[in-house]
Amino acid sequence: MGYQLLNVLVFTLFGVFFVVLTVSILSRLLRPRVRDESEPGKLETYECGEPTIGSSWVRFDIRFYTLALIFLIFDVEVAFLYPWSRVFKTLNQHGFGGFIFLEVLVFLCILMVGFIYCWAKGDLDWLKVKPFMKAAVVKEVPEPDAVEAPDGKEEVAV
């Protein structure tokens, strides 16, 4: 066990070491220095050639937080399933399979209630439309429908 974890440690350290070696040592010896005084604008933030307006560290959409919350619950669920699945085969051979399967089924059902609630509430849709708003939205955005041309042929309205 200790030797296995030593492997992980050495791999991690080597990954970091390789980045330091190439970026900070090897590349530093080979690359030219950036001279900000002679080339103004080189170190500016790139926004398609336009001068940057304000900082980029801005607030972003609340919907990402909702998703993060749902993710967290499911990630914890999967994390709990790992040890369960590891012992399932052994316990099944000893005749406890049905019992522990029922247990995990209860666990999954509780989560599924939450998942179905989220789905029904529309939190899994990117464009969340509340039920009472649905009629209004449909009325506001008419779909491009076929209009009857005088000569009887169908034309698509633009």
Add this chain to the structure above:
Amino acid sequence: MNLFVFTNFFAQTGKDLKNLGDYAEAASTKWGLAEPGVYYEGGLFFAGLIKWLLSTTEVSSALPFAGTVNGLMTSLAADGSIFPELGGLLITIGVVFGFVNVFAIGAVWSERKVSAHMQCRLGPMEVGPHGLLQTVADGLKLLTKEDIIPRLADKPLFAIAPAVVFAGVLMRFVPLPFGDKLIASDLDLGLFFIAAVGAVEVLGVIMAGWASNNKWSLFATIRTATQMVSYEIPIGIAFVTVILCSGSFSLMEIVNQQGGSLLSADDGYTYQGWVWHWNLFRNPFMPILGIVYFIASLAECKRAPFDLPEAESELVSGFHTEYSGMRFALFFLAEYAAMYLVAAVAVVIFLGGWWSGIYPLDALGTGPDATIYTKTLGLLVKVGVFLSKAFALVFVQMWIRWTLPRIRLDQMMYVCWKVLLPISLLCFVGSCLWELVSGGASVFGFGIVVE
């Protein structure tokens, strides 16, 4: 435990071995072939070689400092010395890292070639035969490019983000086998480790995008975080289902079980297995789960059609817009390494690992009359089979990239939460039921005997 086996082995036989063949023979009987459940640890294998070399080589006394050198070698090889183990670790990481680099160079070249030929172009042709050295030339160019850190960026975070991404990907190669008994370290936590450490890469990507202080990077970062965490769940459920069927986290164990039934423990690992012993055909739900895993793995390594994080036409270059030179090259290297990694994990958990599915080919080099030559040949065949399967999956990833258009963010959410997650959960419950009813037999009725 392995350390104990190792020390004992050399205490008994270390001095009697005549050559490398003898050593490999003895090592295989001691560690691998005759003892199911004990595999080569890459570090211990090379440690064994180092120890053997140190204890058998003797510098002729005619040379200067012969006594000192011999004494040094004896003390380094003595029991209790950690030099062979550390040296073995370093050689292992050299081999794995070398493979990753060569793969990345080859994969970048073949990606360009595949895309070119799909669009009736030739692709790179100038540097080397058929442009083979193009990637090397590009790497050298990136090494000599100036290092630009934007004035407004968060400099420490900006600098360490590539290291976090790169080390995060490299760590996941520890429990990944490359063939029968070829593995850096057969971690007890294997598959769980791969799933858990996958989050480190997301962390690095978020660090890179946030530290850049660039609006493109920020958009891409939020998208990346959403996408990579969302698709971790179908992948996790696929892993859990495979663990449930195999009863082990270890990737070596999962692959070995797909080799079919263990015929006789006296002959070592003699399996009789065919294609239908692979996990993919283990029960009726596994093929569906395999497809779910493959789609989710595309999203996890940010490949098209899930390449929203680096959508060139709308977000310039996504989270590495501000990165240039060597740091950019490292992101690229990590991305291609992750491509191989998800493909290899798919091969391990669904496609039978190094088993070709043809019993006579798989049985090469096992059994009582196997010589060191047939064993070596068998090992090479297994490595070849494993790598060909993984490369074929990588090719499919490229093929999909140049065939399908990019999907929108809401479509990405829809596919993950409303399609893949319910399907994978149903497959999970279905597999549980199948195991309960069949008692561990596969869909073709062949019991898999492992104890």
